[in-house]
Amino acid sequence: xxxNADWYLALSVVLFSIGALGVLIRRNVLVMFMCxxxxxxxxxxxxxxxxxxxxxxxxxxxxxFVLVVAAAEVVVGLGIVVAIFRRRANATxxxxxxxxx
Amino acid sequence: MVTTLGVVLxxxxxxxxPSWVDVGTFxxxxxxxxxxxxxxxxxxxxxxxxxxxxxxLFGVAVLFVLQRDPFLAAVQVIVYAxxxxxxxxxxxxFLGVDREEDVALEPxxxxxxxxxxxxxxxxxxxxxxxxxxxxxTGAPHVAGLSTGPESNVYLLGRSVYTTxxxxxxxTAALLIIAVVGxxxxxxxxxxxxxxxxxxxxxxxxxxxxxxxxxxxxxxxPVGELGGQPAPAAGGMAEEGPA
Numbered sequence: 001x002x003x004n005a006d007w008y009l010a011l012s013v014v015l016f017s018i019g020a021l022g023v024l025i026r027r028n029v030l031v032m033f034m035c036x037x038x039x040x041x042x043x044x045x046x047x048x049x050x051x052x053x054x055x056x057x058x059x060x061x062x063x064x065f066v067l068v069v070a071a072a073e074v075v076v077g078l079g080i081v082v083a084i085f086r087r088r089a090n091a092t093x094x095x096x097x098x099x100x101x
Numbered sequence: 102m103v104t105t106l107g108v109v110l111x112x113x114x115x116x117x118x119p120s121w122v123d124v125g126t127f128x129x130x131x132x133x134x135x136x137x138x139x140x141x142x143x144x145x146x147x148x149x150x151x152x153x154x155x156x157x158l159f160g161v162a163v164l165f166v167l168q169r170d171p172f173l174a175a176v177q178v179i180v181y182a183x184x185x186x187x188x189x190x191x192x193x194x195f196l197g198v199d200r201e202e203d204v205a206l207e208p209x210x211x212x213x214x215x216x217x218x219x220x221x222x223x224x225x226x227x228x229x230x231x232x233x234x235x236x237x238t239g240a241p242h243v244a245g246l247s248t249g250p251e252s253n254v255y256l257l258g259r260s261v262y263t264t265x266x267x268x269x270x271x272t273a274a275l276l277i278i279a280v281v282g283x284x285x286x287x288x289x290x291x292x293x294x295x296x297x298x299x300x301x302x303x304x305x306x307x308x309x310x311x312x313x314x315x316x317x318x319x320x321x322p323v324g325e326l327g328g329q330p331a332p333a334a335g336g337m338a339e340e341g342p343a
């Protein structure tokens with residue numbers, strides 16, 4: 001038999017938490033993006049687990065859409081990072097206060 | 102490759118019923134995933150973070166295979182490890198930010214302990230919630246069966262092109278918008294030579310966003326961009342060689 005779904009979901013929870021922790025404590029914008037990818041992967045893992053558990057194809061279709069959205073997000077996000085770096089030599093998240101009132 | 106691995110795994114698990122194969126694969130994959138995720142967070146060099154991310158993505162792909170989902174595992178490896186991480190590495194190398202970050206510096210006092218505490222609290226709460234209640238609830242196979250005599254790719258494709266046709270078309274629009282946005286963002290700002298220094302612009306420069314035009318567009322005199330009139334952003338964007 002296969003592994004119980006609880007283990008997959010617990011792993012997904014832990015993976016999501018590590019990603020969220022990375023977004024909160026890192027200051028490099030690129031690393032924060034990678035941590036967002038970690039969180040998306042945790043959600044993907046949970047989706048696939050639920051799809052198997054409920055015998056439902058919808059979870060797998062959602063993973064498909066999450067992949068597309070992640071690709072679009074990375075393209076636009078990295079474009080923004082490149083545009084910021086063109087103006088400033090270093091762009092940690094703390095330095096981005098140009099629009100502060 | 103992944104599909105072959107899936108076929109081998111399926112054959113192993115269905116014929117012999119050795120649960121230790123599943124347990125072993127899951128344990129090793131989980132260890133790889135968690136080690137990679139922690140590596141992404143704690144690595145000081147962004148390149149190391151990206152490589153650790155690849156490790157995590159491969160572990161997740163193995164778990165997809167383990168859950169009888171070989172197509173998404175292949176897509177995961179191709180799209181994530183093959184495209185997105187390469188994009189990350191490309192930007193890291195392109196910007197030359199592959200230097201160490203000073204992790205010890207903490208500009209917001211007390212942010213890190215607060216973040217760690219919140220995350221640990223939330224994780225513990227979720228895990229306990231899964232223990233005292235049930236992890237999986239809901240009606241089974243609402244959108245269609247995920248197993249059957251047809252292959253996984255067939256079921257997924259049929260569902261995408263029938264039930265989820267409108268979201269599928271919406272993602273097409275989303276990708277187009279993302280491409281257009283990336284092109285607009287990556288465009289170099291037009292280099293305009295300001296004949297008279299504007300006092301308003303000079304005041305704006307004191308805020309701290311001193312745009313150095315030399316690395317921005319100095320080395321690449323593109324004719325079509327240079328010929329444009331003053332940008333729409335006005336005084337905020339262009340400090341120029343005043």
